[in-house]
Amino acid sequence: MTLDIRGSLKNTKISSDGYVVLEELISNSIDAFLIRQHADPGARSLVVSIEAEISSSGLLGDGTDISITCTDNGCGFGDDQADAFVTKDTSYKDDLAIAGIGKCKGSGRIQYFHHFERVGVRSTFRNEAGVATRTLLPDAARKKIDVADFIITGGDERQIGTAIRLEGLRDATRAKLFKTEALADVFSAANMRRNMLIAFLQRLVSLKSQLGEFVISFETRHSNGGVERSSLSAADLPEVTVVRSTEVAERDPQSGDPLGSTQTFTLSHYRLDAQTYDLPRNAISFCARSSPVLDITRRYLKTVAEQNRPVEGFHHIVLIEADLLDRRVNEQRDGFHEIPDEMPVYDLFTDATVAFADIFEQIDPIIAEMVTPSGWSKDEVIRDVADKFGVIQAMLTDTDTRVIYGDTAKSVAERVLKKYQERIVADTAEIFDLRAEIETAEPHTADFRHKINELSWKYTSYLKTFDMANLSQLVVRRAAIVEVLKLACGRALAVQAVEDGQRRKDEQIIHSIFFPMRKDSRETTDHDIWLLSEEYQYYDYIASDKPLSQIEWDDGGKLFDPTIDAELAETLRRRTKDHSAKRPDIAIFGEEGSAIIIEFKAPGVPLDEHIGDLSRYAHLLAAKSNGRLKKFYGYLVGDTLDPLGMIGWKKFASGRSFFHTSALEDPDTGRMLGELYAETLLYEDIVDRASKRIGVYREKLQIDFSKK
Template sequence: MTLDIRGSIKNTKLSTNPYVVFEELLSNAIDSYLIRKASDPHAPDMHVEVEVTFVPAGLDENQEDMIVSCQDNGCGLGDEQLKAFLTKDTSYKDDLSISGIGQCKGAGRIQFFHHFSELLLESTYPDESSFTERKLHYLEPQKQIEAENFSSTPANRGRTGTRITLKQLKPFVHARVMRGDELSSLFSASALKKNVLLTFLQRLIGLDSSLGEFEINFSSQHWKKDAQNSTLKRSDLPNVTTVETVTAEEYNPATGERVADPQNFKISHYKLDAKLYDLPKNSIALCAKSSPVKDITSRYLRSKTEQNNPVGDYHHIILIESDYLDLRVNEQRDDFECIASEFMPGDMFSPDGISYAAIYDAIDPVIQEMVVPADWKKETVLKVVSNHFGISEDMLRDTSTRIVYGDTPLAVAERVLKKYQERVIDETAEIMSLKDEITRSEPDSDDFREKINELSWKYTASLKNIDMANLSQLIVRRAAIVQILDLACGKNLVMQNVDSDARRKDERIIHSIFFPMRKDSSEVSDHDIWLLSEEYHYYDYIASDLPLSKLTWDDGSKIFSEDVDQEIQNILLKRADENGGKRPDIAIFSKEGSAIIVEFKAPGVQMDEHIGDLQEYAYLLNAKSGGKLKKFYGYLIGDSVNTLRVGGSWTKFPMGNGWFLSSALNDPESGVKLGETYFEILHFKDVIERAKKRIGVYQGKLNLKLDFQEEDS
């Protein structure tokens, strides 16, 4: 029998858990006691002494080394235990059939050799009618440990059990695993007790009376500091607050078929009064063999402050256990193997079983109820998700996306859109497959129209997924534009907060919200002329504050030409020449002969002084277009008007503060009818109100509760 130290270190990875040596020592001590108790029902209660001595590392007293010792009153290192100690992949404990002893591969003690260069083992065990003391002294660079390396001598009847002492902590372990932290802080007596309570809580409670009225004593000594002592007793163990069992299931998102057997997970919640339990942190962990393995606290308590302090005056320990996890814990017992992050359809390399995503789907709702702070409101996150990203509650339900404590609105939006993207990809692949089948089918076959119907339904379903996201984004974007316009009209944008001597740009700002200045629709496709009317968004050509002579259709041809009827041209050319430099703020044209003229007036400017501008623009555009533009819609928009100067021909709107005028466009000199006009004088607040009502219809259909104004306040 030989334990190959170098080979074992090579084939067993260094654990990332800084307390792994203490946990392995204590775990072995518990197992050893249970073995003794099974053969001797009258054995005394379990008693374990854990001692840590901090010594200077070399001659430099600014650096620490430590000596770790663990003394138990277990069964001792008899012949069977010696065989197990010298066997790397042992099944010794598996065959004992003793309640509370978990399956074991014998890899835990390899961490002793990873961490320390020297090991002393002293054990007393009953040998028939007498007692034997067995000792081992291991010191690097010794490569192997064999049975011959142990000394065995008769011993007087004394304390049965084993003491393991570890010396010379390896510097690279201190740097890599302990991250260079002060050893005397990490492994003080009080710190060790707290860590053991967190780590062994479930196992100690599960063993119930098997350990008796146990005591685990911790002591630490430092060459410069006072000694510390702390004890963990059975009476220190809290009662479990809540135990719930959930079932995790994995389904193929494309087919809806179950891809693995369902697995049960037990969630044990310990809610500990912070005044009674001075713990260093909250702990939520996936467990194996009743011991925490994978810490997932940050999934539910996102900040370090929340993780390391009481939540609502309580520390929380939540332990998740499952046979599924027991079978997949790695040798270092600091993670699990062969559990995928999420199930990927069609991935031939995907491990068998359910994924972490399926596990979290099952346990998240339960744990969130256990640890969420009282001041956290899901509705607050939902509101931002809806306002900023256009994600409605219907979309959350449709994609089975939950908002959990610690979620950012961006994270929620990303999860929803990712699920829609995956659906679209899967559905597109199905559509392409159907298209291929259709191209190979015969139009006079019986299944031809069946395939066509199937394709149309699948295509319609995919459009729903695509359009749901796109339409929601559009509505949220428009709501934001309306809010910005509202702020600009009230001079409440940050950029409008200028010194009194600076030139104001209020009209320019408002103008640019509708349509970028000095641009046309050949350059800009992203604009917001819909604020006036939805149909204007789709006119053939839009120009903003550009010289009329430069305006062209999308095919490059001029909108306006000098070719007009000679009889009318002589009259109009003079007016057109005089106003050659005059142009509307925004002009919108259709090839059917209609034009929309928009004229903005800065807040405070009297609109009644510019009523004639609309009529002038109509004459001008009619003349310049050679009479092709005959229908003119004009908007004069501002916030100030002297109602006494608005002529009697204007009609006031039943709702709002604006007026409208519909009349023929006649040449004032010849009386010849040139076209028709429809003009409106509008207040900015009326335009804003109209826009809000339009997007409100879509908001209602999408169940988007947008309220930028309330959020800003």
């Protein structure tokens, strides 16, 4: 059997974990101890020694290098162990019926060669002939390792165990993993101890009774002669704070449909007093074989400060384990293969039945209960989601969307709307499938009515999903428009901040909020005339500051005589030169012969001085429509009104606005042309009416865009 070093380096990626070599060394030492105890039970405890030697390197001695030696009192390199060492894809440990031993593919030692130029072994073991020592000298030129490369000599029973020495850190590894940190700091005794406590906490706790009063010692020797020492022992292990389990449903990878089975995930939470446990960071990780593999701390603790500092005086370690993770861990032990981010997976050859999205959906609320910094409010995020995106609590419940620490209003809204989108797509697809089946059904059979009933329920479900998503958007949009109108009426929009001497455009701005200027309803359907009245947006034709002679009826004929614009201009010219080219700001027409006239006045312009405008407009529109228009509703809108100028008008019971009803007669013949109902409206009343109109929905959505 031969281990092809260069071939193994090509086929096994380097791990992204800077401490992977230490983890592999200690993990193998634990396995070796368990094997020894199984074969030769005795009152012994695990002893592992890690020695890191920092030395000077480079022509000028201004660089640093490191050598690491791991010594243990395990079973040593017997024949079986030596064969496994030189076999990359080995099943040696898989066949050992020993509780607590780590399963492996034999690829862990490839990380030794990824990190270091030279690997040496000295191991003493017991065999049928007695005790022997097997030695492999470090050699940078070695391309392959064969069992025959080991030198076998006599051994001392007191030395049973293994020492693995790694020398000469590779430049590529230094650049990839240790570019910004000094090796002396990374591999200080204290740092090695702190990080190995996190890495092996779960495994050491579960094996505490089998490992005895174990000691894992760490020693760092510096080139200046300094020595640091630290250790991790059985007495240092904390008790697990809480253990929780959750079931993750398995799904078909192509369709995403439930398979009716689940995978169990177990979460172990260690809440460690920072005064007692000097740890470098908090750690939340997916594990394989009781060891952390994929760190997901930043998903729950968003800032570097939260990740590295105690949370309310405690370090938190949360370890997530599952048989699925044990099976799917990759060779370099820094991730998992064939666990997709989401389902369904568009890969015909995948056998994945669980996605990370499904896992997170189950574990997120559990971890949120375990680790949540103070100062964060779930209710505040939910309010923000409703205010900014119209996603109400009912929608969160309907889509089973949980809000956890670190969520923003945007991220929550995206999750909710994505779920609705997926549901709508799925429902639509099912509806089309059912419709296709209905076409082939026979009406006189029971199956036909069954399909009809099923289709109706599908439609109902679809509409509920679709309407909930769209209603929230509609109400939030309207709430925003009301707030913009309120600001515009108070000249509080940024665009209304003009310098002295510049012409103000307040009336144009307010006009455009209701309906874009110089457009009609055939050019745009995006307007907010509902601010005045909900029913007006459904009228047949709306014109905003456009020549009335251009308006066509549905039959293609002109609504007004061609002379209407000239006569309108002449009518207004009698009043003032400033209005000689004006026409109604907004005119709305209905097939049944009604017209709505809206005239805006800029803030500060008295409405009582313009009450005759509505009557003049209505007279002219009635006379020039050839009898098509008979009912007129006029609105004079502004913010300034002198009640003394409103003789003959009646005041509304609430507010400061007035209304007036009058007949429209031809001034020359006395012929009845129609009737005008007119109102003076203050902008504040329109804002109030619009707010009340959407008030019920707005209250349910908890929307408020105004400044507090």
